[in-house]
Amino acid sequence: MTAAPGRAPARADESGPVLARFKDLCLDTVDPHTLGNFWARILGGGLVDLRDGDTRVDGRPGHPGPESIWVNRVPEPRTGKTRVHLDLRLDRPDPADLLAAGARLVREPDAEVGWWVLADPDGNEFCAFAPRPDRTPAPRPDRTAAPFEPDRTPAPRPGSTAGPFELVVDARDAIAQATWWAQVLGGRIERDADGAASVVGGAGFPWDYWVFAPVPEPKTAKNRMHWDVELTGANCTALLDAGATLLREPDDDIDWWILTDPEGNEFCAFPPPR
Template sequence: MTIAQFKDLCMDASDVAAQARFWQQALGAPLVELDGGDARLDPAAGRPAGEAIWVNGVPEPRTGDTRVHLSLRLDEPDPRGLLRAGARLVAEPGDRPWWALADPEGNEFRAFPPLTVEPGPGPAFALVTDCRAAPELAGWWAAIVGGTVTRDEETASITGAHGFPWERWLFSPVPTPKTVKNRLHWDVQLTGPEPGALLAAGATMLRERDEQLGWWVLADPEGNEFCAFPPR
């Protein structure tokens, strides 16, 4: 039995409107403007609920590297559509088969060329998490949300995690430790009433659930923040 299931993503933004409009166009996702100035990108028709992305306004600007991002599959030969929508080109394909781009907030992400076989179900196909120890962190999250871990020479990935809406959750090794709060984080829905099993597995409590906050804020063994919600 798993401890939780994947729920959705949350994205910090200094300019919620610009960030939400960009990702609306990049993902083809319906945009819902929320009270208080935040926004939500709902899954496209027929897509899993876990594709929802909450865009939350924060006062602090982006600093540090982008350690969590989505990888997109283009439906045209190059990323000109993303550039028109507001992305910035960081690097052309070289030894790696993707374009490195940055969204309006400066968060880098990858755009891959179209598939030569049957197109996939949507633009986003992977959630990527940079980390120091990819196999260990992938194994830790698979123990939390289920799924199968596979490894290659550099990376580790999870497929089939409960509630996870994309093809795979990729863990990519980087030499530097995490030093600042991630601008993109994921939420999970607990299978039990309390996050005790998460803490026993090695998570760290950052903020307790209380009358003002309806969820717990925790960090995984590499310090990646995530929110844990009680069962529905």
Template sequence: MSAATYKDLCIDAVDAPRLARFWAEVLHREVDRDDADLTRLTGPTERHTVWVNRVPEAVTVKQRVHLDVHAASVDDVLSAGAAPLDLETFRWKVLRDPEGGELCVFERDPVPDERLYEIGVDSADPERIATWWADVLGSTVAIDDADGSASVRVPGAPFESFVFSRVPEPKTVKNRIHWDVDTADVGLLVGDGARILREPDDDVSWTVLADPEGNEFCAFVEA
């Protein structure tokens, strides 16, 4: 039995409504709640939810977590408010969102109904951390022999996989994108190797944790 299941996605932003409108257009989600501090995007299921949270810190370093998306053309994402970063090196297009965070666009014909393709994560040891998340989610790991990346299918999620790719630089700041999970017991996650960063209190009902490579995620205990 898995220790947790995927719940939803969270993105930090200095201007939450503006960044939420960008991602709503790119991902084909609806802006359901729109205020300066917390904006919610919704889709066909609860797991399509994306929370855009206001934070004071602007983007200062390359994001260790980014979104890969499907689009008919990179121009569609540029017209939504993105800026080009690298349109030539890879078979995908690397852009910056309106606040400077990286994202990758995979041009498709036809375009899948689910516009979110994968969640990419920088890693010191892709196979190790992918195996950890696969164990937590009750999934499996696939290794790409060409580049050493490791992907984990995410059961029930409205995207295909977490994809962990090796980078030389260490994690230095809080991730601006993270995911939430549902669990029967936070102790299951801690027992597997997660570290508690914040316990539930008067302000939050969830537990903030870090995986073995320090990636933040939030766990909600199922009633």
């Protein structure tokens, strides 16, 4: 697991037309209700039952947006390392409440890393950082006050919640990956001394940093977590011209394109709203 909370000031500004906007995240699992409830619980969000076997975690119950996580049922269990994950900022000095909610401790802070590495009930690893001393966590609305509806249920809240502040993606060539996504979503690139490169200010991106962290191994399997984008044009031609690969076009079952970026990370591209 790699993360770099202290960013070096070196940055590159990207220009040109924005090809897409960040839309949301998707997470595969064999049990969307159990995993969705876990993430809703630790993030203080609302769990939506989509009535098709899938669930969705919303920052505001019943209101999907860029911070939503669509938790999708798949037949295969997780195998191998999770190459895409969220980093969370705690609102207390330790992750005790995340552990009480069902997270598993993988690694404590030590001489090499200054954060906790945890795993969700499916074994997907993610990082949790202590509160920043120079920043007071923003107050979170009381999700339990939302009215109950059959398909929209506020998740039980732990004693504290954790807020995502960056999305981290393993990359063989972190700078090239960050540069490509900055060209797609706009924003600027920031680099750190460890070789990570981040996109900051991308269109629709809801967190502080989109980090591409250098790893030696190439991607060999489908990502358990992936992101969706919303196109600014009528189709995905501009993304293909930029170097994306088309896996599937809209058909009778789906109304979006499935693509991969230059390192093979799958993502879905939705047409702009009408």
